[in-house]
Amino acid sequence: MFAIERIKIIKNYLIENKQLEVNILSKMLNVSEVTIRRDLEKLEKEGFITRTHGGAVLNSEDNIYIENNLTDNAYEESTDYNDIADIAIEMINDDDVIMLSNGIINLSIAKKLITKKNLTIVTNDILIAAELANHQTIKVILLGGVIDSSTKSVFGTLTIDNLNLFFVNKLFIEVNGISSNLDVTVSSINIASLIQASIKNSNERIVLCSSEAFKKNSFYKVGKLTEITEKIITSPNIDDNFKTEIFNNNIQLFTSVNAFEDHL
Numbered sequence: 148m149f150a151i152e153r154i155k156i157i158k159n160y161l162i163e164n165k166q167l168e169v170n171i172l173s174k175m176l177n178v179s180e181v182t183i184r185r186d187l188e189k190l191e192k193e194g195f196i197t198r199t200h201g202g203a204v205l206n207s208e209d210n211i212y213i214e215n216n217l218t219d220n221a222y223e224e225s226t227d228y229n230d231i232a233d234i235a236i237e238m239i240n241d242d243d244v245i246m247l248s249n250g251i252i253n254l255s256i257a258k259k260l261i262t263k264k265n266l267t268i269v270t271n272d273i274l275i276a277a278e279l280a281n282h283q284t285i286k287v288i289l290l291g292g293v294i295d296s297s298t299k300s301v302f303g304t305l306t307i308d309n310l311n312l313f314f315v316n317k318l319f320i321e322v323n324g325i326s327s328n329l330d331v332t333v334s335s336i337n338i339a340s341l342i343q344a345s346i347k348n349s350n351e352r353i354v355l356c357s358s359e360a361f362k363k364n365s366f367y368k369v370g371k372l373t374e375i376t377e378k379i380i381t382s383p384n385i386d387d388n389f390k391t392e393i394f395n396n397n398i399q400l401f402t403s404v405n406a407f408e409d410h411l
Contacts, residue, residue: 153178154186159359161196161205163251163323164334165297168202171366204297227357227382232256234380234401235319238353241265243316246345247275249300249338250321252355254278260285269313271306271341273299288313295337302337307344318349320375322356323365329372329392332365339367346375358382361389372398 153176160167169187173180187203190196196203232255239245239256241264247253249272257278260266267286270276276289292306320342324332331354333339346352354376361381369375373396383402393400 150186153182154189156359156363157183157186157190158195160323160334161190161203163298165299166199166202166204170201175364175366228252228255230382230403231355231357231380232259234403235353235355236260236262238378239263239266239317243267244269244314245317245319246270246313246315246349247272247319248321248342248345249275249298250355252321252357253319256319269310269315271301271310273301295335298335298338302341306341310341310344310348313348315345315349316351318345318352320345320352320354322354322369323360324363325356325361325372325389326364327362327388327392329396330364331369331372331375333367333369334365336367339369342369342375352376352378354379356381358385361385372396 156176157167157172160172169180169183173183176183187196187198190203191198194206196205228251231252235252235256236259239260243263244267246269247256249270253270253272254275257268257275260268260279261282264284266284267288268275268279269288269290271290271292273289273294276287279285279287290301290306290309292301292309293303294301322331322342323334326332333342352375354372356379358381372379372393376398378399378401379393380401385400385402390400
């Protein structure tokens, strides 16, 4: 893997998770911890991060900082998130009960829900709940639990217990990695546990990720894509080999609003 590609992955990881540990990232990217530390030195010089003992944290001011300091690649990634959210919005109907797991794509979906009426939204993401709090026709249920400062979300036993009180029409699952054999992975065991629990309490499950997530493994496995969903939304530049594998497993693939309309 070239340094520029590695830096891009690290930036995207930090934008989503707000912090990282050198040893975990070293295993994820299959490079030495020394290499990761060198990458972090470069990012610190750019003002993107502050290094900590054993890792780094994303410099705030959160979204304002990120938007003002996007590289060209990161900007393309941000555009992908919005495009994926546009497709997801087409799948949501008035009066739906849906769950948005924590993540930047689901936050993009939340920002676009103003066009919908009488929705009930279940989420563990504090930023998503705050985004929807002032919408008069949307009921927001923020799950209880322990706040994770890096993701601005809640996790833990209390979160799972709260989750088991609800059943949703549609579950939008944001993931970090999908391997060549369609193993789905995420960046923390808390996220993996939440997704595994939420799958049991939903009628329809839709996986969300950018094309960058393919051929990439995060640290914690959620399960096989075929066991988790029958629909996946991603960006159009997904590798053709993955398209073939997804189609062969009878999973509907959506890469544009037009692609969604073609399935109707």
